[in-house]
Amino acid sequence: xxxxxxxxxxxxxxxKEVLADVGLDLHAGxxxxxxxxxxxxxxxxxxxxxxxxxxxxxxxxxxxxxxxCMFQEPRLMPWKRALDNIALGLKAxxxxxxxRRRRAMDLGLRMGLAEEDLAKYPxxxxxxxxxxxxxxxxxxxxxxxxxxxxxxSALDIGLKMELYGLLREQVLRRGTAVLMITHDLMxxxxxxxxxxxxxxxxxxxxxxxxxxxxxEERSDLWVYQTTAELLQAEEVRIGFGLTKGVLSxxxxxHARHAGCSV
Amino acid sequence: xxxxxxxxxxxLAATLAYLxxxxxxIASVLLFCALWEFGGRVYGELVLPGPVASFxxxxxxxxxxxxxxxxxxxxxxxxxxxxxxxxxxxALGLLAGRSLTAAMVSRPLVTxxxxxxxxxxxxxxxxxxxxxxxxPVFTVFVACFPIVFAGAMQGARTLDNALKDVARAYRLPxxxxxxxxxxxxVASYLFPAWITALGMSWKVVVMAELLTTVDGVGAALAVxxxxxxxxxxxxxxxxxxxxxxxxxxxxxxxxxxxVERWRPEAGR
Numbered sequence: 001x002x003x004x005x006x007x008x009x010x011x012x013x014x015x016k017e018v019l020a021d022v023g024l025d026l027h028a029g030x031x032x033x034x035x036x037x038x039x040x041x042x043x044x045x046x047x048x049x050x051x052x053x054x055x056x057x058x059x060x061x062x063x064x065x066x067x068x069c070m071f072q073e074p075r076l077m078p079w080k081r082a083l084d085n086i087a088l089g090l091k092a093x094x095x096x097x098x099x100r101r102r103r104a105m106d107l108g109l110r111m112g113l114a115e116e117d118l119a120k121y122p123x124x125x126x127x128x129x130x131x132x133x134x135x136x137x138x139x140x141x142x143x144x145x146x147x148x149x150x151x152x153s154a155l156d157i158g159l160k161m162e163l164y165g166l167l168r169e170q171v172l173r174r175g176t177a178v179l180m181i182t183h184d185l186m187x188x189x190x191x192x193x194x195x196x197x198x199x200x201x202x203x204x205x206x207x208x209x210x211x212x213x214x215x216e217e218r219s220d221l222w223v224y225q226t227t228a229e230l231l232q233a234e235e236v237r238i239g240f241g242l243t244k245g246v247l248s249x250x251x252x253x254h255a256r257h258a259g260c261s262v
Numbered sequence: 263x264x265x266x267x268x269x270x271x272x273x274l275a276a277t278l279a280y281l282x283x284x285x286x287x288i289a290s291v292l293l294f295c296a297l298w299e300f301g302g303r304v305y306g307e308l309v310l311p312g313p314v315a316s317f318x319x320x321x322x323x324x325x326x327x328x329x330x331x332x333x334x335x336x337x338x339x340x341x342x343x344x345x346x347x348x349x350x351x352x353a354l355g356l357l358a359g360r361s362l363t364a365a366m367v368s369r370p371l372v373t374x375x376x377x378x379x380x381x382x383x384x385x386x387x388x389x390x391x392x393x394x395x396x397x398p399v400f401t402v403f404v405a406c407f408p409i410v411f412a413g414a415m416q417g418a419r420t421l422d423n424a425l426k427d428v429a430r431a432y433r434l435p436x437x438x439x440x441x442x443x444x445x446x447x448v449a450s451y452l453f454p455a456w457i458t459a460l461g462m463s464w465k466v467v468v469m470a471e472l473l474t475t476v477d478g479v480g481a482a483l484a485v486x487x488x489x490x491x492x493x494x495x496x497x498x499x500x501x502x503x504x505x506x507x508x509x510x511x512x513x514x515x516x517x518x519x520x521v522e523r524w525r526p527e528a529g530r
Contacts (some may be wrong), residue, residue, distance in 0.1 A: 047427075050431050051430070051431070052427055052430055052431060067431070069428070069431040069432070071424070071427070071428070073424065075424050075425060075427075075428050077425060077428070077442065077443065077446070078524055078525075079446035079447070079524040080442070080446075080524070081524075088428075088432055088434075088442070089432040089433075091438065091442070092432050092433050092434045092435060092438055093433075121524045123524075123525075123526050137432075141432070147431075
């Protein structure tokens with residue numbers, strides 16, 4: 001089974017240490033959510049996994065070959081029509097024009113975009129449609145690892161639910177592993193199998209929560225309750241600055257994997 | 263089949279819309295001619311012949327077979343110099359824009375080159391290359407190069423880092439990075455630079471010919487000046503400007519519109 005293992009990841013920007021001794025495991029078919037306040041190094045960690053950043057020190061072993069990325073903003077190429085934006089990753093893989101356009105069209109339609117929307121340039125699309133295109137672009141390369149950097153944070157609740165559904169379908173169908181960043185605990189509770197709480201200065205993992213309930217059995221009520229319970233956890237309260245206090249996070253491997261089930 | 267027809271229809275509509283938008287430009291040129299005519303009436307035929315007289319002289323020049331060869335010679339020199347400047351300037355500018363160090367090093371050099379008067383280059387070129395074709399070609403190249411280089415570098419430097427990250431995250435190979443990411447963005451900086459360079463190239467070539475060569479529009483101007491023939495002088499000027507307008511509005515501007523059709527309309 002494909003997996004990603006990271007141990008002893010350190011990263012410094014100049015003299016400032018932004019990630020210190022971060023380690024995580026991610027297996028195929030698993031969804032891992034990174035939560036934490038701004039500036040705790042979540043995005044840096046994701047950039048390392050995406051290969052956009054070389055960390056100062058790290059042991060990384062990854063069997064994942066196809067990586068799909070979805071960023072905070074849609075980040076579409078403004079000079080490409082929606083269809084060609086979706087097909088961008090396929091073009092990079094050398095898929096012939098006709099085949100990649102057909103696949104992009106299928107995927108675009110499945111994302112709820114109309115055929116005429118796919119012929120438009122990004123500036124002619126609404127924000128929600130741009131997000132759909134961005135998700136379609138990430139899924140087009142048939143990734144076995146999907147990296148999501150708060151992609152849903154600017155969307156309304158209805159659209160969020162719809163994109164959650166599309167994402168879940170992809171995970172179930174293809175066994176894609178997902179590493180997602182979010183500020184939104186409820187989103188993490190809804191989508192993730194495990195939640196990693198990160199704290200800043202320097203960025204490190206404070207605690208891991210496992211959510212054993214299968215996704216299809218998660219009702220809204222369960223999501224609300226679990227989120228409320230999570231918010232009571234000391235690491236979460238201190239990490240997000242809800243309670244004053246100091247976290248003793250000098251935990252080694254042992255503590256990190258002793259996550260409780262909520 | 264349907265897609266082809268639709269594409270054809272789109273292209274036709276765009277062409278017609280473009281031609282229609284030309285009325286504004288034509289009106290503006292005609293207004294200028296009216297002012298010219300007025301000036302001609304005030305100052306008299308000897309100092310400033312009106313547009314009618316000038317264009318008549320131009321027609322005579324064409325009819326007698328004098329104009330075409332001279333224009334072809336000048337156009338060839340412009341084309342060589344400008345073509346080299348566009349190719350080398352765009353390529354080097356793109357490369358320089360990709361590296362912070364190269365950009366820092368080349369910035370003051372570009373300012374230096376832009377500030378150097380073309381006439382000074384012309385003197386140097388005369389010393390280096392003598393009185394042949396090489397002198398105007400080199401002067402055109404060296405006058406246009408910094409304009410194009412600066413445009414390309416500016417374009418490459420201003421490409422959004424977020425889009426570069428996308429390109430890297432999706433493992434775009436080198437050639438795609440150029441054709442799918444850099445060039446579409448840089449084009450909006452390159453085209454204005456190319457148009458400026460085009461205008462510059464004709465100015466410089468006429469100047470260079472006036473001083474160094476025995477053929478070409480510049481040399482013909484030198485002759486008409488010696489004969490105090492204002493009408494012929496204006497006819498040559500009109501011919502050069504006409505060519506310039508034709509290249510810009512029949513070639514560069516349509517290409518620019520085609521390349522930049524992804525931009526929001528409000529910018530136009």
